[in-house]
Amino acid sequence: xxxxxxxxxxAHAYTxxxxxxxxxxxxxxxxxxxxxxxxxxxxxxxxxxxxxxxxAICNAASALELSAQLCCFKPGDEVxxxxxxxxxxxxPFIKKGATPVWAxxxxxxxxxxxxxxxxxxxxxxxxxxxVHLYGYGADMHEIMQLAREKNLIVxxxxxxxxxxxxxxxxxxxxxxxxxxxxHSHKNITTLGEGGMLVVKDPQAAAIVPMIRHNAHCAxxxxxxxxxxxxxxxVDLPMLNGxxxxxxxxCLGEVECALGxxxxxxxxxxxxxxxxxxxxxxxxxxxxxxxxxxxxxxxxHNYHLLVAKVAKNLRNEFIRRMSRDHGIQCVVQYYPLNxxxxxxxxxxxxxxxxxxxxxxxxxxxxxxxHSLSNEEMALMETAAHQVLRELGC
Numbered sequence: 001x002x003x004x005x006x007x008x009x010x011a012h013a014y015t016x017x018x019x020x021x022x023x024x025x026x027x028x029x030x031x032x033x034x035x036x037x038x039x040x041x042x043x044x045x046x047x048x049x050x051x052x053x054x055x056a057i058c059n060a061a062s063a064l065e066l067s068a069q070l071c072c073f074k075p076g077d078e079v080x081x082x083x084x085x086x087x088x089x090x091x092p093f094i095k096k097g098a099t100p101v102w103a104x105x106x107x108x109x110x111x112x113x114x115x116x117x118x119x120x121x122x123x124x125x126x127x128x129x130x131v132h133l134y135g136y137g138a139d140m141h142e143i144m145q146l147a148r149e150k151n152l153i154v155x156x157x158x159x160x161x162x163x164x165x166x167x168x169x170x171x172x173x174x175x176x177x178x179x180x181x182x183h184s185h186k187n188i189t190t191l192g193e194g195g196m197l198v199v200k201d202p203q204a205a206a207i208v209p210m211i212r213h214n215a216h217c218a219x220x221x222x223x224x225x226x227x228x229x230x231x232x233x234v235d236l237p238m239l240n241g242x243x244x245x246x247x248x249x250c251l252g253e254v255e256c257a258l259g260x261x262x263x264x265x266x267x268x269x270x271x272x273x274x275x276x277x278x279x280x281x282x283x284x285x286x287x288x289x290x291x292x293x294x295x296x297x298x299x300h301n302y303h304l305l306v307a308k309v310a311k312n313l314r315n316e317f318i319r320r321m322s323r324d325h326g327i328q329c330v331v332q333y334y335p336l337n338x339x340x341x342x343x344x345x346x347x348x349x350x351x352x353x354x355x356x357x358x359x360x361x362x363x364x365x366x367x368x369h370s371l372s373n374e375e376m377a378l379m380e381t382a383a384h385q386v387l388r389e390l391g392c
Contacts, residue, residue, distance in 0.1 A: 003328040009185065010184050011370070012369040013370050018261050018262065025254045029254065038251065041259045042054050045196055050170060053202070055197045055209070056259070057251060059181065060195040063179035064155070065092035068096035070177065070204045071126070078099045080120045081093065094345065102349075103120050110306070111131065111134075128147060134300075134302075135300055140174040155179070156172045156173075162188065164298060164299060164301050176199075181195050188265075207238070210246060215236065217232070277302035280305065283384075284383060289392040290387070292305075305364065308361050308363075309361050310392070311361060320386045321382055321383070329364060334359060337349065
């Protein structure tokens with residue numbers, strides 16, 4: 001089916017300066033990975049985020065997997081994860097030996113809270129994954145207080161929340177680890193894939209380069225011949241007595257060069273998306289059948305524009321928006337415990353009524369930065385018309 005406004009797989013267009021950056025890096029990078037553009041990108045990201053240690057990674061799922069690896073889970077350790085999120089928020093922790101416990105979300109903010117996390121705590125709780133879903137920053141002050149009280153590791157899945165600030169501190173920099181995404185859907189994208197891992201502990205940060213890149217490291221001491229015994233060393237990464245097997249999660253030089261350039265306008269993109277979201281939400285204020293999360297500050301970057309639809313209307317609303325108006329609204333983030341993948345692993349049990357209620361009645365509108373004003377107006381008009389037809 002052809003849509004007038006598709007739910008696009010691409011978040012934004014590139015400016016001429018950004019396209020020139022791509023060409024410059026592709027033309028001049030001496031190595032196309034693990035070079036100076038990576039170093040520049042990591043330095044720029046640390047300055048922007050206010051983080052001490054940040055590492056460019058091939059994608060956010062790999063950043064989450066590295067954070068799970070650095071947690072050094074023991075058999076029986078539990079990690080609390082929201083049931084309402086993308087699957088990459090969860091499976092890296094299962095791969096590294098943790099047992100997921102599904103947490104509910106706040107019905108208005110649609111993210112986990114200290115209270116919903118506390119309800120999941122047991123004597124086996126070891127870590128918390130906080131997902132800043134849809135681009136809204138969760139209540140990190142309260143969550144960090146709980147984590148300190150219970151001696152829990154905190155991993156922030158900030159894949160959707162670059163440039164989101166909670167009382168002046170960026171989401172993804174509160175916890176022990178923060179994972180960011182530059183995937184094609186995100187507010188900025190480094191040619192379709194890309195990520196960043198923020199690490200708080202200096203000891204853990206010191207071994208990230210090794211576990212990111214095949215356990216490569218330099219030989220220590222002076223060498224008479226630079227090629228002997230080999231060009232580079234491979235050693236065994238260790239953290240607090242734990243052996244960490246290596247990976248290959250590097251991000252290419254062209255993507256890093258572009259990421260550095262895109263950081264210059266992430267705040268502009270976020271502001272423009274927030275203003276558009278608020279305009280759209282306010283234009284539908286007379287339609288109580290659509291319940292949006294309205295936030296005027298940089299606590300929300302409106303990576304996505306979602307609403308809860310009045311009971312039993314969701315499917316017909318989406319059907320008419322697509323069939324009659326060519327607008328491809330979608331439904332997102334099936335509660336993870338309801339997927340066969342997690343059920344087959346034995347993780348199908350959850351008590352998350354808010355997550356279930358929201359998913360069963362939610363709609364996500366097309367909301368890429370590249371939409372025109374005319375397309376946004378068309379979507380507003382169509383939503384009004386469909387709701388009137390449904391008797392709302």
